[in-house]
Amino acid sequence: xxxxxxxxxxxxxxxxxxxxxxxxxxxxxxxxxxxxxxxxxxxxxxxxxxxxxxxxxxxxxxxxxxxxxxxxxxxxxxxxxxxxxxxxxxxxxxxxxxxxxxxxxxxxxxxxxxxxxxxxxxxxxxxxxxxxxxxxxxxxxxxxxxxxxxxxxxxxxxxxxxxxxxxxxxxxxxxxxxxxxxxxxxxxxxxxxxxxxxxxxxxxxxxxxxxxxxxxxxxxxxxxxxxxxxxxxxxxxxxxxxxxxxxxxxxxxxxxxxxxxxxxxxxxxxxxxxxxxxxxxxxxxxxxxxxxxxxxxxxxxxxxxxxxxxxxxxxxxxxxxxxxxxxxxxxxxxxxxxxxxxxxxxxxxxxxxxxxxxxxxxxxxxxxxxxxxxxxxxxxxxxxxxxxxxxxxxxxxxxxxxxxxxxxxxxxxxxxxxxxxxxxxxxxxxxxxxxxxxxxxxxxxxxxxxxxxxxxxx
Ligand SMILES: Cc1cc2nc3c(=O)[nH]c(=O)nc-3n(C[C@H](O)[C@H](O)[C@H](O)COP(=O)(O)OP(=O)(O)OC[C@H]3O[C@@H](n4cnc5c(N)ncnc54)[C@H](O)[C@@H]3O)c2cc1C
Numbered sequence: 001x002x003x004x005x006x007x008x009x010x011x012x013x014x015x016x017x018x019x020x021x022x023x024x025x026x027x028x029x030x031x032x033x034x035x036x037x038x039x040x041x042x043x044x045x046x047x048x049x050x051x052x053x054x055x056x057x058x059x060x061x062x063x064x065x066x067x068x069x070x071x072x073x074x075x076x077x078x079x080x081x082x083x084x085x086x087x088x089x090x091x092x093x094x095x096x097x098x099x100x101x102x103x104x105x106x107x108x109x110x111x112x113x114x115x116x117x118x119x120x121x122x123x124x125x126x127x128x129x130x131x132x133x134x135x136x137x138x139x140x141x142x143x144x145x146x147x148x149x150x151x152x153x154x155x156x157x158x159x160x161x162x163x164x165x166x167x168x169x170x171x172x173x174x175x176x177x178x179x180x181x182x183x184x185x186x187x188x189x190x191x192x193x194x195x196x197x198x199x200x201x202x203x204x205x206x207x208x209x210x211x212x213x214x215x216x217x218x219x220x221x222x223x224x225x226x227x228x229x230x231x232x233x234x235x236x237x238x239x240x241x242x243x244x245x246x247x248x249x250x251x252x253x254x255x256x257x258x259x260x261x262x263x264x265x266x267x268x269x270x271x272x273x274x275x276x277x278x279x280x281x282x283x284x285x286x287x288x289x290x291x292x293x294x295x296x297x298x299x300x301x302x303x304x305x306x307x308x309x310x311x312x313x314x315x316x317x318x319x320x321x322x323x324x325x326x327x328x329x330x331x332x333x334x335x336x337x338x339x340x341x342x343x344x345x346x347x348x349x350x351x352x353x354x355x356x357x358x359x360x361x362x363x364x365x366x367x368x369x370x371x372x373x374x375x376x377x378x379x380x381x382x383x384x385x386x387x388x389x390x391x392x393x394x395x396x397x398x399x400x401x402x403x404x405x406x407x408x409x410x411x412x413x414x415x416x417x418x419x420x421x422x423x424x425x426x427x428x429x430x431x432x433x434x435x436x437x438x439x440x441x442x443x444x445x446x447x448x449x450x451x452x453x454x455x456x457x458x
Contacts, residue, residue, distance in 0.1 A: 005068065009048045009090070012058045017096070019047040028091045031078040032138075032332075036339040036389040039081040039420045039454070044088035045071075051096050053170060053178050053209040060207070060450075061176035063090060069453050070174070072203040074145025075117060077138040079331075079341060080419025082149070082202050086454050094144050097209055103128040107184050108215045109167060114144025114208045130215040133159035136415070137328050144208040150200035152415035154251040154327070157376030158285070161415065163199045168212030171198055174205075174446035184212055197441065202417050202456035205445040219285040221292040222250065224320040227303045228257070228276030228310040235278035236352040238306045239375045242282065243348075245298045251283040252376025253327060254351075259334075259370050264326045266333045271326055272319075275310035280375065281327060283320070330372065331381075339389035340398065340421075341381050344405045345414035348378035357404045358382055365397050379414035402428050423458045 009018045019025050022043070029041035050056045063070045069089030076083055085091050094115035101111040103124055110132065112121050119139035125132045136146060136153035145151075147169070152161040168182035181195035182188060198205055229235040239252060257277050264271040273279055282299055286292040292315075300311055314320045331341065346354045355371060362369045367388055373380035382401060388394045402412050406429050412422060426435065438457055443449075 005066075005090070006046055008062055009046060009059065012062075013048055013050050013055050017049040017051070019049075025091070027076070028073060028093060029085060031076045031081060031083050032335070033079055033081045033084075033419070033421065034335060034338050034340050036386065036394065037081070037421050039084045039086050041084050042086060042088045045085045045091050047091045047093060049093045049096050053097075053172055056092065056172045056207055056209060057176045057178055059090065059092065060172055060174055063450050064175050064448055067448055067450060070450055071452055072144075072148075072207050074115070074142035075138070075140045077141040078145065078149065078419060079343070079416045080413075081421045082417060082419035082452070082455050083145075084420060086420060089450075092207065094142060094207075094209075100124045101210070103130065103215075104184065105130065109184050110213050110215055112143045112211055112213070114142060114147075114211060116143050117141065118143065118146060125215060126218075129218060131218045132165070132213060132215055134162055134165060136162075137331070143211050147199055147208050147211055148201050148203050149417045150415070152374065152377070152379065154253055154283075154374060156374060156379075156415075157252050158248045158250045163196070165213045166195065166199055166211060167214050169195050169198055169208055170210035171206040171208055174448070174451040178209075179206075182212065186214070200417070202419065203452040204442055204456045205451070207451075220287050221289050222283060222285040222320065223292050223296050224314045224323050225280075225282040225284065225296060225299060226273040226312045226314075226323065227280045227282060227299070227308050228273050228312075229278045229280075229303075229307060230276050230309055232256075232278040232355060233352055234307045235280050236355065236375065238280060238303050238308070239351065240349055241302045241306065242299050243376065245302060247284065247295045247298050249282045249295075249299070249376065250285045251281060251374075253281040253373070254375035254380075255279050255281065255327065255330070255372040256370075259372060260326060260330065263330045263333045267326060267329055269322060269326055272314070272323070273310060273312050276308075281323065334370065334383055337386050338383045339386045339394050340384045341416075342384065342398065342401060343413045343416040344380050344382065344401070344410055346378050346380070346405055346408050346410035348376070350408045350410070351375055351378055351380065354380065354405065354408060354410070358401065361397060361400050361404070364400070365393055367397075369397075374414075377414075378410075398425075418456050420454045423454070423456070426458055
């Protein structure tokens with residue numbers, strides 16, 4: 001990397017916060033994307049760790065003036081290569097902006113710097129006896145990363161995705177200006193809503209430096225049910241029926257027993273349900289114990305009517321945490337055998353049909369596509385095995401799956417985003433005019449195209 005750039009960065013942030021040694025930079029060049037599809041990182045990069053929005057502004061002004069690409073980096077838990085620097089430039093790590101500025105109990109809001117981890121924010125929110133409802137799987141993700149990826153997770157079925165919680169942002173634009181959007185407001189119709197554009201922008205419109213999230217009172221009780229079925233159709237059929245009872249579970253997940261067992265074995269834990277091959281994990285929350293039991297009873301009645309072969313209820317904190325831990329570790333455990341993890345969204349009622357289509361595609365390519373996910377919100381993660389990559393048919397399989405999902409009114413990504421590995425497929429579900437408008441918006445924010453090139457849009 002050119003000396004002038006390194007000198008300038010050291011001048012802005014101080015000697016200690018600029019890395020040029022490859023051995024120290026390695027962990028900044030990747031994320032959790034499956035290796036066969038992980039973009040090749042550039043070797044000629046410099047990592048910079050600014051302390052605040054002012055320093056980020058100075059870095060971006062310099063980079064913009066000299067047309068140097070800048071790659072924002074959060075916790076590196078992204079699954080689509082979004083934070084990987086694919087051309088020489090600057091990796092801008094948010095890790096030093098890690099303060100929880102305030103938990104505002106009066107307004108039910110939390111103000112956090114973008115580099116704070118979800119884990120850190122949850123601890124402070126819970127210490128104030130409040131709830132931040134969304135829970136994307138990896139608590140090492142940073143607040144800014146969660147916002148620009150509009151992360152979802154298991155709780156979206158009841159509480160929605162991150163977008164529903166963002167009330168205000170501080171953003172440094174690629175041209176260096178610092179702007180604030182929104183505030184501690186529940187209603188705000190002032191001007192065009194730039195904040196909504198920033199959410200899900202995957203680091204191409206600006207660098208998020210501070211976030212205001214809405215909070216809620218904690219729920220008093222919860223229970224986790226594992227409902228076992230002998231076949232997948234019955235399990236998936238139960239999903240809309242549960243929702244039609246009026247019970248909106250916190251989570252409504254679909255897993256297969258032999259798959260979840262892999263995670264349990266890896267962790268040296270016991271998956272409590274041993275009957276049936278198709279399992280629904282249903283987490284019910286309520287205002288008190290009676291409420292939780294009444295909702296659980298409604299869920300059980302529906303599932304029994306649809307042929308559930310076993311129903312297990314965990315109501316202690318420990319038992320519930322164990323079930324969630326085994327579910328949360330599934331991806332890291334399966335990753336070594338996986339060539340790509342897709343993130344399909346289909347209309348919730350189409351899930352069973354979509355799984356049938358995946359079976360047909362599996363048969364066509366003589367393989368097994370492990371599939372699990374957030375059944376309650378129509379978001380399924382087909383795991384394409386490594387052997388498809390080795391046989392040279394990975395792209396064909398992916399294309400078939402995408403085409404079928406789009407035909408059903410679905411989308412190629414529900415929560416992981418486009419990153420740098422799904423840009424080519426965007427025209428499958430976005431028309432030319434929409435893509436042109438999106439490119440125009442990007443140009444307006446970033447006239448010289450320095451921010452996260454190669455991400456989010458073709
Ligand atoms: C085990 C596991 C489970 C997961 N489960 C879920 C899940 O259930 N639901 C879900 O939605 N996701 C899930 N994820 C994906 C991941 O946690 C999210 O995509 C998360 O939002 C990424 O945040 P991050 O800070 O790690 O971002 P990174 O991976 O560092 O970056 C992601 C993108 O955001 C940009 N970026 C990061 N910070 C900023 C910033 N401050 N300003 C501007 N751009 C920025 C980067 O340039 C990149 O394009 C899971 C990941 C793992 C490893």
